[in-house]
Amino acid sequence: MSGGRGADAGPRRPLRIGNASGFYGDRFSAFEEMLTGGPLDVLTGDYLAELTMLILGRDRLKTPDLGYAKTFLRQLEEGLGLARERGVRIVANAGGLNPAGLADAIRLLAAKAGLPVSVAHVEGDDLMPFAEGALTANAYLGGAGITACLRAGADVVVTGRVTDAALVSGSAAWWFDWAPDDHDRLAGAVVAGHVLECGTQATGGNYAFFTAHDVRRPGFPLAEIAQDGSSVITKHPGTGGVVSAGTVTAQLLYETQGPCYLGPDVTARLDTVRLSDLGADRVAITGVVGEPPPPTLKVGVTRIGGWRNEVVFVLTGLDIEAKAALVQAQLADALSQVATADWTLARTDHEDAGTEETASALLRLVVRDPSPDRVGRTLTSEAIELALASYPGFHVTSPPGPAQPYGVFTSAAVPALSVPHVAVLPDGTRLAISALPGMSARPGRSDRPGTSARPGMPARPASEDPSATPVAPPRPAPPQAPAGQPTRRVPLGTLIGARSGDKGGDANIGVWVERDDAWDWLHTTLTVETLQTLLPETAGLPVTRHALPNLRALNFTIAGILGAGVASAHRFDPQAKALGEWLRARHVDVPAHLLPTHLPLTPEGTAP
Numbered sequence: 001m002s003g004g005r006g007a008d009a010g011p012r013r014p015l016r017i018g019n020a021s022g023f024y025g026d027r028f029s030a031f032e033e034m035l036t037g038g039p040l041d042v043l044t045g046d047y048l049a050e051l052t053m054l055i056l057g058r059d060r061l062k063t064p065d066l067g068y069a070k071t072f073l074r075q076l077e078e079g080l081g082l083a084r085e086r087g088v089r090i091v092a093n094a095g096g097l098n099p100a101g102l103a104d105a106i107r108l109l110a111a112k113a114g115l116p117v118s119v120a121h122v123e124g125d126d127l128m129p130f131a132e133g134a135l136t137a138n139a140y141l142g143g144a145g146i147t148a149c150l151r152a153g154a155d156v157v158v159t160g161r162v163t164d165a166a167l168v169s170g171s172a173a174w175w176f177d178w179a180p181d182d183h184d185r186l187a188g189a190v191v192a193g194h195v196l197e198c199g200t201q202a203t204g205g206n207y208a209f210f211t212a213h214d215v216r217r218p219g220f221p222l223a224e225i226a227q228d229g230s231s232v233i234t235k236h237p238g239t240g241g242v243v244s245a246g247t248v249t250a251q252l253l254y255e256t257q258g259p260c261y262l263g264p265d266v267t268a269r270l271d272t273v274r275l276s277d278l279g280a281d282r283v284a285i286t287g288v289v290g291e292p293p294p295p296t297l298k299v300g301v302t303r304i305g306g307w308r309n310e311v312v313f314v315l316t317g318l319d320i321e322a323k324a325a326l327v328q329a330q331l332a333d334a335l336s337q338v339a340t341a342d343w344t345l346a347r348t349d350h351e352d353a354g355t356e357e358t359a360s361a362l363l364r365l366v367v368r369d370p371s372p373d374r375v376g377r378t379l380t381s382e383a384i385e386l387a388l389a390s391y392p393g394f395h396v397t398s399p400p401g402p403a404q405p406y407g408v409f410t411s412a413a414v415p416a417l418s419v420p421h422v423a424v425l426p427d428g429t430r431l432a433i434s435a436l437p438g439m440s441a442r443p444g445r446s447d448r449p450g451t452s453a454r455p456g457m458p459a460r461p462a463s464e465d466p467s468a469t470p471v472a473p474p475r476p477a478p479p480q481a482p483a484g485q486p487t488r489r490v491p492l493g494t495l496i497g498a499r500s501g502d503k504g505g506d507a508n509i510g511v512w513v514e515r516d517d518a519w520d521w522l523h524t525t526l527t528v529e530t531l532q533t534l535l536p537e538t539a540g541l542p543v544t545r546h547a548l549p550n551l552r553a554l555n556f557t558i559a560g561i562l563g564a565g566v567a568s569a570h571r572f573d574p575q576a577k578a579l580g581e582w583l584r585a586r587h588v589d590v591p592a593h594l595l596p597t598h599l600p601l602t603p604e605g606t607a608p
Contacts, residue, residue: 011227015175017168017192018222018236021045021092022199024052024069030199030220031075035082037236040222041175043083044167045092046197047072050504053161054302054407056096057135067097068158073105076156080106084115084155091146091167095158097136099123100424102158118426120149122159124419124433127299135304135407139297139419142264143170144433148423150174152431161300163263168193170265172225180265187268187290188229190261194268195233195251195285196221201499202233202251204241206577208497208584213242230286232278243281246497246514249551253510255501257557258546260291262298264416267291271548287550295435296413305408306339307372311383312397313363316356320349323391324363330390331365334382339369344572362397364572372403409504486592492534493584495594496522500580505562507576509583512553518594519552525588531556534586535579 018040020030024047034043047069060067072094083090095102103121110117122145130137138161147170149157162170172178172189195202204215219239224232233248235241252273259271272289315323324345335341346362353359365383367375380400387394421433495518500509509531513522528543542559558579562571573579 012176014224014226014232015042015172016040016222016224017042017044017171017196019044019046019196019199019220020075021047021072021094022197022201023047023049024055024071026199027220028071028075031079032082033239034220034222034236035079035086035088037219037239038222040086040088042089042091042171044171044196045072045075045090045094046164046167046199047092047094048096048161048164050300050302050409050502051407052096053136053138053300054409057302058405060097061135065098065101068099068102068105069094069096072158073102073109076106076109080110080115080117080156081113084117089150089154089171090156091150091159091171092157093159093162093164093167095121095123095160097126097138097160099158099160103156103424106156106158117155118153119156119158120152120154120426121157121424122146122149122162122422123424124422125159125161127414127419130299130301133303134301136302137299139299139414140264141297141419141421142166142293143168143173144180144265145421145423146170147173148431148433149425152423152425152427152429154426164197165190165193165263166265168196168223168225169263172229173265175225176227181292182229183266183290183292184288185227185229185290186266188231188285188288189225190263190266190268190290191252191270191273191285191288192223192225192231192233194254194256194261195248196223198251198254200241201254202247203235203239203243204247206499207242207247207250208493208499208580209246215241217241229288229290230284233283233285234281243283245275245277245283246512248275248283248285249512249553250497250499250510252551253508253512253548253553253555254499255503255508256510256555257503257506257508258544258555259548262294264293264297266293271550273548274550293416295416297416297419299412299414301410301412303408303410304405306368306370306406307375307403308366308368308406309375309380309401309403310364310366311380311400313365313383314360314393314395314397315345315363315391316349316360316393319391320347320361321345324361326391327363327386330386331383334379335367338367338374338379340367342366346572368406372405376403377401411504487589488592488595489587489589490595491585492588492590493581494596495590496584498580498584500576500578500583502562502575502577503557505560507558507561507579508555509558509576509580510553510555511580511583512551514552515594516552519549521591521594522552522554523547523549526554528556531583534588535583537561 018034020034056067099121103119106119125138125141127137141162143166169189200218202221203218204213205218218241219235261268261270269289272287274287276284344364349361350358369375416435423431496511498511528545532539538558544557546555
């Protein structure tokens with residue numbers, strides 16, 4: 001199984017590279033399923049997210065030898081032998097905060113199993129100590145270290161915090177022996193890596209139009225990457241779910257914040273991506289243009305932000321708002337010394353309901369404070385002491401609990417030259433990975449803002465320049481179709497797909513349609529102002545819109561809606577996973593000719 005590729009004469013066959021994990025806690029059996037389901041050259045696993053780094057940081061505080069994804073090591077108990085038998089190399093970022101420790105643990109596992117497996121790792125991303133109060137601080141490295149490890153003959157490569165897509169782009173650069181300035185090819189691999197990184201989200205998981213497919217157990221995705229950087233997204237035969245232009249579009253829009261997808265190895269222009277359906281469960285990605293990477297690296301920083309607790313009161317039947325007001329008044333004195341106390345009334349109740357549960361609403365109290373004592377059992381016990389002295393039907397969803405620490409995620413930028421990116425090869429050699437030549441002079445910008453970066457590329461309108469400072473506009477009326485055109489008032493999701501997610505305290509919502517005439521309507525209608533009308537929680541927040549015409553898609557970034565990030569549990573939906581579904585559920589007037597012909601009509605002749 002060992003042995004590097006090196007540079008070969010002539011064209012290479014496509015690289016078959018799969019993914020077996022989209023997060024720490026993903027389907028445990030996926031590793032074996034991907035190894036046994038069909039041919040692969042490389043199997044990747046993405047285990048790191050912003051919240052994961054906080055979890056691993058707390059693990060490391062308790063046990064300094066840990067700090068890596070323990071699940072991955074357990075998966076290798078069976079998977080390592082399967083990978084060797086099938087000649088599949090394994091590349092995963094499961095090393096987390098301790099890639100060297102994980103590499104040693106894999107060597108020990110291989111020795112016990114009698115498997116002659118060579119293991120390498122990538123380090124240098126850990127920048128601790130970084131800032132006062134930081135629990136973790138990790139630079140997002142690129143794929144060059146992975147490439148070096150594979151070239152040195154590694155069968156297994158584990159990394160710390162690399163970009164998710166680097167697992168794929170670093171492997172592709174090894175397979176095809178790409179140079180660091182092969183920007184278009186690298187950008188194509190980065191885009192393929194972005195599609196694969198979240199596992200089954202590319203094969204029908206979390207898909208807006210899930211009712212059209214059998215997605216009860218979607219298979220994990222793989223990519224066939226060609227030497228020119230183009231790729232075909234697919235999955236193993238016989239596995240569940242679906243790969244379509246829609247599922248790939250949804251994942252391309254996920255957690256991206258503009259047409260320039262910045263990375264340590266290359267900047268991929270998402271506005272150049274073209275998708276083509278090649279038949280059942282096969283979607284081609286072509287045309288991706290790459291530009292030099294920025295001169296800085298993103299650094300993800302986590303810290304313990306304080307302590308939190310919560311109580312959820314169940315309010316049943318009549319006078320819901322009055323019941324909520326009574327509880328808030330009764331606890332006002334107890335909460336006066338708490339740093340923050342947030343009340344949310346979720347009107348899940350229905351009038352004249354047939355069950356007690358559907359007759360009930362939920363009143364959620366979340367408290368946060370630097371001191372665990374002020375939000376501990378003493379406080380939650382005061383809420384429970386109201387059990388016989390408050391609103392009729394008083395009860396809560398769970399007994400009072402102790403205060404729990406919550407985390408805060410922030411990001412920073414550091415010069416790429418200041419980060420010691422190191423590939424530790426199977427023989428122990430430490431190979432320094434130099435910062436890439438030809439980096440852009442400015443982070444986050446194309447060569448000529450507002451124009452095409454090279455002839456033939458789509459221009460970026462100045463009004464949608466990602467560097468522009470967004471201004472929260474006044475709230476306008478809901479969207480209207482052109483005068484005189486027949487319309488139906490329907491949920492927006494009747495026509496559009498959406499996927500949303502988090503980036504620190506910001507959220508993004510990507511929306512797309514499947515037809516050119518629907519794209520014309522979407523692009524004209526769904527402005528920033530309209531979005532803020534449909535989603536009132538975004539009003540007053542900076543919102544930026546980016547258009548991706550090749551994908552018939554819009555991508556919105558909503559700054560600050562998630563507070564200090566997922567670990568702080570600032571919001572009911574702390575990772576904005578359902579923000580897009582809320583948007584799709586809002587009712588708007590849509591031109592009738594754009595709607596599906598099978599859309600049912602109400603007795604009045606309008607769509608429900």
